[in-house]
Amino acid sequence: GESVGLHLPTLSVQEGDNSIINCAYSNSASDYFIWYKQESGKGPQFIIDIRSNMDKRQGQRVTVLLNKTVKHLSLQIAATQPGDSAVYFCAEPTQDNDMRFGAGTRLTVKP
């Protein structure tokens, strides 16, 4: 079936470096994607979203890139801080009124 998945389960970066978290999707008709951040003991929190009519969207220290040709999106975090340590999920809403999540990438920021 259709899926949203992530390339790597874990990512470790040095504080101050940039982080890139990748996600692949299989449904070429997908037109809206969301990145969530889940800190330990908490529920997922919206970070940024992007629609398929865009290739790039920027927020505060975060950028999402969408490549529809290869069905791939990425989340870039600039100047990664210890507070960025969390599990990051890409997700897409479906026609069945649910949000389909990938498995997640655990980002660890080393001081």
Place this chain on the structure above:
Amino acid sequence: DAGVTQSPTHLIKTRGQHVTLRCSPISGHKSVSWYQQVLGQGPQFIFQYYEKEERGRGNFPDRFSARQFPNYSSELNVNALLLGDSALYLCASSLVTGELFFGEGSRLTVL
């Protein structure tokens, strides 16, 4: 303003028992969704309710049921608990569709 609140935060049950989880959405939000998150995985959609009616259902057995009350709060019920039901159960609210706001979840352990 209060976010999405869930209760209880933690609970332990034994196989075959029944559990009720509760969720209060953000004030003004009329849609509530339930997700199951098994350790190491992304959230999996269980139900969505809007205006007290079920609007979506994930691939979960009939042991799982939910309802939404006139004040838009919601309950998730699970009967005949199995060991595999051990998970973090997340509730999310939204205005109608769009951005989901998650609670911190109810962690269920089935022994």
